[in-house]
Amino acid sequence: MPSSPTWFATPADAAARLAGAGYLADGATATTAYLAGALEKPLLVEGPAGVGKTELAKAVARVSGAELVRLQCYEGLDEARALYEWNYKKQLLRIQSASVSREATATTTRAGAAEGWDESIFTEEFLLTRPLLTAIRREEPTVLLIDEVDKTDVEVEGLLLEVLSDFQVTIPELGTVSAARRPYVVLTSNATRELSEAVKRRCLYLHLDYPDAEREREIVTSQVPDLEERVAAQLVATITRLRELDLKKAPSIAESVDWARTLLALEIGDLDDAAITATLGVVLKHASDQARAVKELRLRA
Amino acid sequence: MSLVDRHIAFLEALRGAGMSVSLAEDLDAIRALRALEWDDRATVRAGYAATLVKKQSQRPTFDALFDVYFPRMVGDGAAALAAQESDGAGDAGAVRDNAEALAAFRDQVAEALAEGDEQALVELAAEMIARFGAMPGRGPGLSSWSAYTALQRVAPAELTDRILAALLAEGRAEDQARREAARRIGSFTALVEGDARRRIAEEKGPDHVANVAVRPAIDRLDFTAARKADLEEMRREIYPLARRLATRLTQEHHARRRGPLDFRRTVRASMSTGGVPLVTHHKPKRPHRTELVVLCDVSGSVANFAQFTLLLVYALRDQFEKVRAFTFIDHVHEVTGYFTPGADPGDVMADLAASTAYAALWGRTNYGRALVKFEEQYADALGPKSSLLILGDARSNYSDLHLDVLKRLAGSARHAWWLNPEHRRHWDTGDSAAGRYGEVVPMVECRNLTQLGELVHDLA
Numbered sequence: 001m002p003s004s005p006t007w008f009a010t011p012a013d014a015a016a017r018l019a020g021a022g023y024l025a026d027g028a029t030a031t032t033a034y035l036a037g038a039l040e041k042p043l044l045v046e047g048p049a050g051v052g053k054t055e056l057a058k059a060v061a062r063v064s065g066a067e068l069v070r071l072q073c074y075e076g077l078d079e080a081r082a083l084y085e086w087n088y089k090k091q092l093l094r095i096q097s098a099s100v101s102r103e104a105t106a107t108t109t110r111a112g113a114a115e116g117w118d119e120s121i122f123t124e125e126f127l128l129t130r131p132l133l134t135a136i137r138r139e140e141p142t143v144l145l146i147d148e149v150d151k152t153d154v155e156v157e158g159l160l161l162e163v164l165s166d167f168q169v170t171i172p173e174l175g176t177v178s179a180a181r182r183p184y185v186v187l188t189s190n191a192t193r194e195l196s197e198a199v200k201r202r203c204l205y206l207h208l209d210y211p212d213a214e215r216e217r218e219i220v221t222s223q224v225p226d227l228e229e230r231v232a233a234q235l236v237a238t239i240t241r242l243r244e245l246d247l248k249k250a251p252s253i254a255e256s257v258d259w260a261r262t263l264l265a266l267e268i269g270d271l272d273d274a275a276i277t278a279t280l281g282v283v284l285k286h287a288s289d290q291a292r293a294v295k296e297l298r299l300r301a
Numbered sequence: 302m303s304l305v306d307r308h309i310a311f312l313e314a315l316r317g318a319g320m321s322v323s324l325a326e327d328l329d330a331i332r333a334l335r336a337l338e339w340d341d342r343a344t345v346r347a348g349y350a351a352t353l354v355k356k357q358s359q360r361p362t363f364d365a366l367f368d369v370y371f372p373r374m375v376g377d378g379a380a381a382l383a384a385q386e387s388d389g390a391g392d393a394g395a396v397r398d399n400a401e402a403l404a405a406f407r408d409q410v411a412e413a414l415a416e417g418d419e420q421a422l423v424e425l426a427a428e429m430i431a432r433f434g435a436m437p438g439r440g441p442g443l444s445s446w447s448a449y450t451a452l453q454r455v456a457p458a459e460l461t462d463r464i465l466a467a468l469l470a471e472g473r474a475e476d477q478a479r480r481e482a483a484r485r486i487g488s489f490t491a492l493v494e495g496d497a498r499r500r501i502a503e504e505k506g507p508d509h510v511a512n513v514a515v516r517p518a519i520d521r522l523d524f525t526a527a528r529k530a531d532l533e534e535m536r537r538e539i540y541p542l543a544r545r546l547a548t549r550l551t552q553e554h555h556a557r558r559r560g561p562l563d564f565r566r567t568v569r570a571s572m573s574t575g576g577v578p579l580v581t582h583h584k585p586k587r588p589h590r591t592e593l594v595v596l597c598d599v600s601g602s603v604a605n606f607a608q609f610t611l612l613l614v615y616a617l618r619d620q621f622e623k624v625r626a627f628t629f630i631d632h633v634h635e636v637t638g639y640f641t642p643g644a645d646p647g648d649v650m651a652d653l654a655a656s657t658a659y660a661a662l663w664g665r666t667n668y669g670r671a672l673v674k675f676e677e678q679y680a681d682a683l684g685p686k687s688s689l690l691i692l693g694d695a696r697s698n699y700s701d702l703h704l705d706v707l708k709r710l711a712g713s714a715r716h717a718w719w720l721n722p723e724h725r726r727h728w729d730t731g732d733s734a735a736g737r738y739g740e741v742v743p744m745v746e747c748r749n750l751t752q753l754g755e756l757v758h759d760l761a
Contacts (some may be wrong), residue, residue: 011337011344031337031347041329046357075552092575139328153552191357191541192548200355201325204333207357222593246647248540 007037007064007184023052023059024219032206033060042164042185044149044200047208049190050252056208057145057186066184068140071131073152079159083169122173135183142183149199150189157199169287177271197299199271211239211253219253224260234271235260238297242283245296251283259283273297307752309368315353318362319521322353325715344372358518369507371498374427387424402490403454406432411460412448414485417465426492431457434497445504448497456523457486476726520750524606524722532605539609542754543616550620550761560586581635588670590622591761592686594714596675599628599657600666607692608650609750614690615640615649618664620761625682628653629671630661633678666696668734678704689714691742692725695735702734707741720747720756 008014014037025033033056036043045053061068071082079085129137133203135144146160162168167179170260187203189195217236221227227235235256243250251259259282268275276297284290308331315322331578337348346367354363406429414420434451461482468478502510517535520542527535558601566582595614597607611626618624618640626636639652689710711717718740721728721735728735728744735744747753 011347021595028347028350029344031344032351035333035348035351039329039332044355075555089574090577092577150548192545193552194356194545197321197355201323203355205353205355206330206351207360237477244480246537283327 006174007060008034008097010034017063017294018056018059021059022222023055024215024222025056025210026215029056029206029208032204036186036204039182039204040182042187042203043206044114044187044195045188045206045208046189046191048210048250048252050254051208051210053208053251054145054147057143057188060137060184060186061143064143064184066143067138068143068145069131069135069138069183070147073146073148073150073156074219075151077156078153079156081130082132082156082159083130083163084133084171085126085130086122087126089208091126094121094126124174127174132160133169134167134179135185136163136167136177136179138183139180141181144183146185146186146187148190149187150193150195150295151192154196157196161202172216176210210243210250216240216253216256220256220260223257224264227260227264228264228269231269231271232260235263238271238276241281241297242293245292247284247289247292248286249289251285255283307370310508311366312353314366314370314508315363315509316540318366319517320354320356320359320362326353326355334489342371345371358411358520362518365495366511368495368630369498369502369510373423375503378441407455407460408455410455410489411463413662414457414460414482414489415464417485422489423492425707426489426496427754428672430491430496430500434493446497446500448494449496449552451493452490460484473642485504498568501522513622522750523748524609524726525602525748527605535609536612536647538750539612539614542750543613546613546754546758547617547620548759550617551759557586560584589717590620591688592623592684593621593690593760594687595624595690595692596633596665596671597626597628597691598630598668598671599653599660603692603694603722604654604657606747608653610720610753610757611640611653612649613753617644617757617761622686625679627675627679627682628657628660629675630657631664631665632660633668633671633674634659665698666694667700668695668738669701669706672703672706672710676710683710683713685713685715687714689717689742690760691717691719692722693719694721695719695728695738695744696732697734699732702737704737704741707738711742717742718760719744719755720753721745722748724748 008017011027011031011034014034015025015027018030018033032043036040045056047053049247058068060066129194131144135142149157149160164168164185167182168176170176170239187199210216213236216239217232220236221229221233224232239251239259259279262279262282263271263275268279277294280290280293285294303617312322312327312330330349335344335347335354337344339345347362349367350360350363354360364430406425410429413425429451430446430448433454434446434447436447436450464482465478468481469475473481473548498510519531519538522531522535524535539550560583563582563584567578567580570580570582571578591615595611597611600605614621614624614626622691624637624640626640628634628636634656636653639649639656719738721744723733723735723746725746727733728739738744745756
């Protein structure tokens with residue numbers, strides 16, 4: 001196995017250390033998180049919103065004492081925002097000042113002067129590094145989080161390929177920058193768009209789904225320790241029931257934790273029908289979903 | 302079979318089931334397995350899944366094949382062997398299957414189901430196939446284990462009441478207990494079927510089972526071959542599919558949004574860089590949206606297909622200027638009104654099914670008559686901006702096809718398409734008029750959700 005830093009020793013170690021950072025991972029998640037470190041391959045995490053995809057990257061950074069470099073993807077993201085950019089305003093000033101000084105020295109040969117600035121404006125001094133290049137060049141352990149990669153345009157995926165497979169960035173004017181130390185790369189996606197085969201091939205894949213009732217209760221009680229055990233059980237049962245319904249947006253883990261906090265803040269000691277009706281807005285955010293839940297759970301009979 | 306052989310056979314089976322597993326992923330899987338301990342089956346499964354499965358819809362296929370190629374145990378396993386020895390040599394094997402044994406076994410199953418003891422259920426499923434699913438003495442080439450026989454004899458579904466009583470005693474609400482009982486019996490049935498597959502695989506080699514027992518992923522399943530449970534699952538896939546399509550369409554529209562150069566803004570912006578136009582600015586393009594007229598056959602054979610297509614089209618409503626929908630069997634009925642924004646898909650489906658009666662006069666599919674009626678009553682629906690979409694299998698019970706009417710309808714619309722849920726090789730067989738209609742209106746095969754998604758995407 002590689003000599004560079006091992007992120008986790010075994011899958012069990014991954015599970016234990018992630019749990020220590022407040023991230024309760026199931027067997028598959030822990031195994032995949034371990035593999036991503038051991039094989040030094042990027043990890044593509046897919047799943048519905050709010051099941052802890054981004055949180056996984058943060059937890060890995062926390063437990064290994066690595067710095068988190070985050071690239072938030074959005075529509076219209078381009079090379080200049082993701083990889084690197086030349087500081088052209090500064091370059092323009094350099095050219096202008098060079099031509100001014102050339103006029104001052106008057107009749108030197110033109111070609112020589114022109115080459116003078118051509119060399120000097122493509123150096124480190126004028127390079128603005130963006131998240132991907134930053135993560136590659138860092139000497140310390142780094143977790144690179146490429147968040148919501150499905151929001152970008154297809155062209156950006158092409159841009160990611162070189163980074164994901166070889167951990168290097170080619171800048172035409174400077175040459176190839178290779179990773180001093182391979183970062184732990186996590187890509188997250190809501191699967192609103194199918195990613196290209198090329199990206200998927202280079203990644204390990206993990207699908208995070210809603211957890212089973214037992215794990216969800218552990219998560220809720222670990223995030224909101226003050227919540228009574230009984231209320232937590234009622235809450236998880238209701239959430240499980242809601243997810244079985246045909247909803248536009250099923251409640252996520254993040255929303256069950258929010259709900260737990262709400263119940264705590266309102267000092268509701270028993271999650272009965274009235275309490276559910278009053279706080280349903282915390283977990284269901286479509287009018288049609290709420291109407292359906294009220295009908296199915298027979299809240300206002 | 303060595304480990305490498307088995308690994309390669311497993312990958313071949315995955316490819317055979319329609320998953321694209323590249324050589325690079327193959328090598329990744331090997332590297333992952335080398336980094337993992339082999340003592341836990343779940344870990345090995347997770348390692349394989351992380352490196353080979355890159356799409357969640359393929360996961361059920363993967364799991365089924367993994368169980369076949371890397372079975373949980375061989376034969377009756379170590380536990381059963383130990384139990385037999387402790388029973389004493391006398392009755393082991395001999396009195397394994399009689400009425401008394403069956404009753405005792407059913408008690409055990411009911412107990413385990415009521416307690417929800419997963420581990421016990423796994424073991425009971427294996428025992429059930431061993432005792433009640435065996436069909437010894439069958440000819441070569443026929444499998445000697447049957448989940449069907451075992452399930453018929455033990456009949457776990459008839460245990461519902463006992464489980465229900467136990468769950469109610471735990472203090473659960475009536476309907477909640479009923480759902481839970483149904484869920485447990487369902488998962489136990491799946492366990493039994495899985496165990497039968499495992500035994501058959503052991504006997505005849507995994508490749509045989511991989512070929513016959515694994516169903517295609519839900520988005521590749523034919524509409525016409527879908528069972529009731531599959532239809533339910535498909536319906537749940539419609540909204541996520543619509544969301545994916547909408548995102549894709551919006552992105553593509555945005556990519557094409559850049560219109561001609563906006564000279565004024567470009568020059569203005571260049572002022573900040575000393576008159577050098579580093580960034581160009583463009584005028585926005587006017588978006589173009591299609592008006593859609595959907596005409597669908599809702600007779601029994603293709604009703605599901607029509608409903609899915611209508612739901613998908615309506616979920617994407619804001620991508621179209623206007624959508625009007627009509628259903629027909631031998632008469633035309635407008636159903637645009639059933640699709641209100643934010644309506645529940647389940648209710649819409651129920652309303653649609655109820656309204657089928659309006660679309661039929663005699664109840665026998667007649668495309669010709671439906672087209673004539675459509676032209677008589679709703680000719681105004683079609684205009685130079687609208688696209689006509691016809692859904693159906695073009696099986697018209699040998700009646701008059703009225704090709705001239707279809708020609709006129711297609712002529713008055715901007716575009717016209719015909720989506721046929723049948724496999725291309727069934728076209729023009731029996732009473733299908735696919736070829737003749739296809740000459741007037743371009744006909745496309747649309748058999749599963751993936752194809753449907755692509756077609757609807759191209760429409761918008």
